[in-house]
Amino acid sequence: MTDEPTAGPSLAPVSLDDPHLQPYAKHPERVQVLAALSMIIGFLGFIGFGVAYWVSDQNQWLGATLGVGLLGLGAGVIAWGKYLMAQGPFVEERHDFHSTEAERSAMTAAIVERGGMVVQRRKVLGGLAALGAGTLGVVLAFPLIRSLGPKPGTTLFQTNWKKNSLLVTTEGRPVLASDLDTGGVLTVFPQGFEGSSPDQTILIRLAQLGPEDPPFPLSAPGRTDWGVQGYVAYSKMCTHLGCPVGLYQEQDQVLVCPCHQSIFNVLAGAVPEFGPAPRPLPQLPLKVDAAGYLRSQAGYDQAVGPGFWERP
Amino acid sequence: MRTLIRGRFALPVALVGVVGLVGLVAFTPSAAQAGPAPVATAPTATTAAPTAKAPAGAAAHPTATAASTASPAAAGTSVTGSPLTSSHGITYYEPAGSLIAPGQALYAASCASCHGVDAAGSARAPNLQGLGAGTVDFWVSTGRMPLANSSVQATRKPPRFNRLQTLEIAAFVQSRTPGLGIGIPVVNLSQASLAAGNSLFTLNCAACHTITGAGDELAYGAYAPSLHLATATQVVEAIRSGPGNMPHFSEGNITNSEARDIAAYVTEVIQHPVDRGGFGLGGIGPVGEGFVALLFGVGVLMLVAFWIGERS
Amino acid sequence: MIDSSLRWVDDRLGVAKGGRTFLDKVFPDHWSFMLGEIALYSFVVLLGTGVFLSLYYIPSAHEIIYHGSYLPLRGQKVSEAYASTVGLSFDVKSGLLMRQAHHWAADIFLGSIAVHMARVFFTGAFRKPRELNWIVGVTMLILGIVNGFLGYSLPDDLVSGTGIRIAYSIIESIPLVGSYIAFFLFGGNYPGNGVIIPRFFILHVLIVPAIIVGLLAAHLGLLVKQKHTQFRGRGRTEHNVVGSPMFPTFMAKTTGFLFMTTAVIFLLAGFAQINPIWQFGQYQPYQISYAVQPDWYMGWLDGALRIMPSWEFVGFGHTWPLEVFLPAVLFPGIIFNIFIAWPFIEARHTKDLAYHNLLDRPRDRPKRTAAGAMMLALLFMVFCASSTDVLANFFQIELNYVLWFFRIVVVVVPILTYFVTYKICQEMRHAEGVGKRKRANVVVRTETGEYETYESEARPGDGHEEIEAVPVPTFIDMVPAELATGAGVRRVMR
Known part of the structure; x- marks a missing residue:
């Protein structure tokens, strides 16, 4: 060359x-x-x-x-x-690959002068062409971006836990208050939403209390009656990055997130004790219905899972 | 020839040698895996089965490895006593009354110093009354008890007592509170479903023990042990009794048939993983794989480059 | 035959002249210049094995019942993506080999890019006129990491599904637009409406690879146009290249290297199991395994996430998930921007605007070398932090102590590395003959009992450098002189 x-x-x-x-x-x-x-x-x-x-x-x-x-x-x-091939060494000269000063000036001049000549004479055309191209760019972004998915709206604040939702297992079996013993743990969903990601909830039995006993004393203010018969339930979505907080250490009474090892104190309302998780796991208030099944007193009082901008 | 080997061919020759050695060693596990590997020889598969594959097909049926490890009465002596409950392939036994007297002597010699002469516990060790023979059998048969230093989590060791002695100790402890706690489970795996065991294991066990059963460090110095040595009986005992930090799964939580499926999955799949692809690399996932890729993969290729290229 | 075909092509395309120049092109022989080739050839393997896999993989989240030959999964509800990946590992002949080769090649691809990039950095090969090629290279690294993550996610197994969940939350953490981007990408709140697998698939097999191929062509084109850098040495100047000719010497070596790279990948694929997804099972958003990590090239982000304190900021009516945004978005953003901007940062600092075709020895540029070592130390530390649980288990130390250890060393070790490297460089510059190839001093005891000392003979290659380089001749056949028939003297075109 x-x-x-x-x-x-x-x-x-x-x-x-x-x-x-x-x-x-x-x-x-x-x-x-x-x-x-x-x-x-x-x-x-x-x-x-x-x-x-x-x-x-x-x-x-x-x-x-x-x-x-x-x-x-x-x-x-x-x-x-x-x-087995020629050992050389061989040499090849390098050449400056940049152009001469004159060639550079000629190029610049060509762009500036020809372009200027055209654009200055036909300002309207230039403007219209730019307008058209710009508009095209903007409107093409509509289908390219907007069609991809729905707007978040209030979705991130909602779960399917409502007042009186029946707690069921992954297979849809309702949970009786007598099902778990002390130290038992179970992943539950509201009936009809088995396997749903935002609804996943971890049910823990802290003590084998009877229907007449006072609820297990959590050291979380204002939640004295959120547990029932020794049961508590927390959102299973980590407040750090949404991994299922499925690791329950029964003696230490902590839930650990297997992804980044955030540690939540179960007895204190699942407040994070260590690791990167910033907020307690939201708690689901529980009750036992007349037939002995566990139900929610209400839905979660806040958005579950990791933080996001719209969250107040 | 001598000079050639010693000279500039040393590197590539060594390279080929090392790779060859690795290859030779690597064949060993792939041959060994062919035992109870749970791969079906599907009727559609076009395998002209190599010699190693033949037993795999035979052992593939979940019935094939039934209950071989599960009987507590290893010597066939009638020491299991009377069955307490039985359902779905798991029968919980209370050890025979004839074992209580020899059990008391063993207990007094090895356990009483911490757990008290009547198994009621002390400042150093917990009360064993009411836990049942199954709990005692788990701790003693996995070698975790007797424990020299109670300040650290007990680790699995070769058991101190033989099968009969273990049952004797369990019989003695059970005799303090007859009928309470869990009996010693005898697991019949012949009807177990590996698929159900797989999904139950993932939901209930993998969060701590890892999906390959390798175990890992938990919070606050605790750890989830590897499951690679557990017997079906021990798996069910652990599920039912929740040793240490492990949650406690009652029959309302994990039914007997589910516990049996998990035991089958642990003993047949977790302990005999289908490492079809070669070395399992410890089952610790991408950390091990990354090291192999960088040290072996990139490392060897850098050596090759070092051979090809000039070095000064 | 060759002559006539060449004539036919040249009549139409005029390739002979440029082609001849190309065949004469001289490549320097230093071994460290071949590191980029590992990346190139593992990319070739990636393309080949990837095409094979794409013939069997079904990019669909649609749930079916597994009926393949892996017993523990039989009868379970799995996605078509997962079923087809297990299927190609068990029921497609040589499918597992190809899948494992693809995965090992990806790990090696990114690993060799890292060492190649380190070589370019520490020798100053990114300086004028090669800044653009440096940027192209960094862009390929980023795309390679992205594509690695996409491909890792496709099997829809438990481990990779957890990774997608984390990626969703990371996107969600971006202030102002995070939840919108996440919703658009996934088609809704996690896990979305089943579009993510097909979207990741088309990104993984078409869009990102196409961009990488384009950039790769640019990378190599720029290399040919600008010619390779070389180390200082006898006869080597800023205005020449000394080494082997493209054809046949370099071509033979590099073709051999292609085979060797492929060989290492397939040996690993044969003997070292990677990502055994059948053991992990189908992903469900409520299931998790402990000790899950991303592939190694994502490990540094995972490590950064682990050691980050829980600094969520709530204010101005909004939640700012800084504990996610800082380590997982801002941190890699800053790192990659430093990479891209480095040639310009350094040029501004040194006020050096000259062309550089001769490479630096790292010790001669202590500040750059120390800065590079500092960056490597930082990345290595956060990488190690991604396995806090594995390390805690291995050394039997409490997890929290391991985490605190990493929180400290991530700050301390890079700074220490900077100063130690700087000092070492300066010491090496002042020491005589460091790194020079030495000849052995042989001491011989003579028959009379006296001792004599002499320097050993030159080792192979030692004398090689002492020959003056010559331009590439046309005729470089290796027939020994005594076997050359005919005139006995060959005419060689200069």
């Missing part, structure tokens, strides 16, 4: 003794044998892969044969290139 065009190739006798043309290897014939052996190993490896494919689908045989084949071929080709 930068070579001078020459009238014709200049032929000069060059001795083959020229050190640049000598192979790198001291004993090329031995290297050749080794490279050939290596390539034969490669060839056998590929044959092996073909055979392995037909007689077995064991991943190890396929990987081993293909790997050894490629290794052998690769090593052989590299040895050929490195030891």
Whole structure:
């Protein structure tokens, strides 16, 4: 690309003794044998892969044969290139690839003057073209962005937990107050929304209290009657990044988020004790209905899960 | 030839050698995995089964490995006593009354110093009364008890007592509170569903024990142990008794048939993972994989580059 | 034959002259210049294996009942995406090999980009006139990380699903527009309305790779146009390149290297299991496994998230989730912007506007080297912080102490690294012959009991540098002189 065009190739006798043309290897014939052996190993490896494919689908045989084949071929080709070809070193000149000052000025002038000439004479056309293109850019963004999904609206503030929602397991089985023993833990959903991400709730039985007993004393102000018969329920969505807080340490009475190890104190209303989670897990107020099933007193009193801008 | 090996070929030769060695070693687990690996030889699969595959197909049925590890009466002596309850393949036994007397002697020698002569507990160790034979069997048969230092979480060790002695101790503790607590479960895995066990394990166990059952560090110095040595009986005992920080799953929470499915999944899949792809790399996920990719993958290729290129 | 075909093509395209120049193109031989090739060739493997996988993978969140040959999943409700990924691992011959090769190649692709980038940085190869190529490279790194994450997410297994959940929350944390972006991308509140798998799929297999291919072409085109940098040495100046010719020497070496890269990837794919999704099971938003981490190239973000204190700010009627936004959005944003801007930051600092075709030895630029080491230390520390639980378990230390350890070392270690590296560089510059290849001093005891000392013979390659470089001749056959028939002397066109 930068070579001078020459009238014709200049032929000069060059001795083959020229050190640049000598192979790198001291004993090329031995290297050749080794490279050939290596390539034969490669060839056998590929044959092996073909055979392995037909007689077995064991991943190890396929990987081993293909790997050894490629290794052998690769090593052989590299040895050929490195030891058996002209060792050089060879040199190539670099040339400035930037243009001359005159060429640069000419380019600038062409853009400025021609462009200026056109735009200045036809200002209206220039303006209209820019307007059209700009409008196109804006309106194209509508389908490109707006069609993707719904606006958040109030979705992030809502769950399907309502007043009197029946607590059910992932299979939809309603939960009786007698189902769990002390230290028991269960993932529950409002009936009809089994498996729903924002509704996932972790139900813990802290003590085996009877219907007449006072609720388990949580050290969370204003929530004295949110538990029932020793049960408490918290949103299972971590307030850090929304992972399910499924790790319950019964003796320590903490819930731990398996993703980033935020630690929530169960007895204090799931306030975070350690780690990156900023807020307590929202608590679901519970009650037991006449048939002995666990129900919610009300939905969550705040948005569940991680923080977001619209959250007040 | 000698000079060649010693000379510039040392690197590639060593390379091929190392890779070959790794390959050889790697074949071992892939052959070993072929035992109870839960892969069906699907009728549509076009496998011309290699020798290693044949037993896998035979053992693939969930019935094949039924209850082989689950009987507490290893010697076949009638020591299991009377069944307390039985449903869905799990029968909970109370140890035979004839075991109480020898159990008392063993208990007095090894347990009473902490748990008290009557198993009522002390300042150093908890009350064992009412926990049932199954709880005692779990702690003793996993080697966690007797414990030298009660300030740290007990770790799984080779058990101090043999099967009969363990049952004797359990019989003695059970005899303090007859009928209370959990009996020793005998698990019949023949009707177990691995698929149900899989999803139950993921929902209830993986948050602490990890999805591969490798276990991991929890909050405040506790840890979830690996499940790779647990027997079906121990799995059910742990589910029912909730040892240490583990939650406590009653029958209203995890039914007997569900507990049996989990036990089957742990003993047949978790303990014999289908490592079809090769080395499992410890089942600790992308951390191990990243190290292998960087140290072995990129590292070896850098060595290859070092061979190909100039080094000064 | 070759002559006539060439004539046919040249009549129409006129390639002979430029082509000849191209074949004569000289590449420097230093081993560290081949690190980028690892990335290039693992990308080739990625494309090849990726095409294979795309023939079997079904990008759909639609729920079906699994009926494949992995027993513990039989009868479970799984998504088509998950079922097809398990299917191609179990029921498609050599499918697992290809899947594992694809995943290993991705890990190696990004790893080799990292070492390649470190080489370019520490030797100053990004300086004028190569700033644009540096930016192209950094952009490919970012796209590579993004595409790695997208691909990792496609199987819809428990571990990757958790990653998507986290990604959703990270997007949600962006002030003002976060929840809108998240809703648009996922088609609603998490987990969305089932569009995320097909969207990730088309991004992963078409859009991002197409951009990477374009940038790759630009990267290599710029390399050819600007010619490769070289280290200082005999006969090497700012105005030449010394090394091997494109054809055949470099081509042989690099083709061999392609095979070697592929070999390492497929050996790993054969023997080292990666991401065994059948063991993880189908993702459900309410299920989780402990000890889940992203792939290593995302690990540093996960680590940053872990060690960040819980600094959520509530004010002005809004929630500012800084405990997420700072480590997961701002932190990588700053890091990548520093990468992109570095050539200009350095040029402004050194006021050096000259062309540079000769590379620096890292020790000769102590400040740059120390800054680079500091960045590596920072990234390595946050990377390690992503496995606090694994480390705590391994060393049996309480988790909270491990976390506090990382909160401290993430600040302290990079600063220390800077000063230590700076000092080492200065010491090395003043020490004689550091890093020089030494010849052995051989001590011989003669028969008379005297001792003699002499320097050993040159090792292979030592003498090589002492030959003056010459332009590439046309004829570079390796036939030894005594075997060359005919005239005995070949005519060589200069």
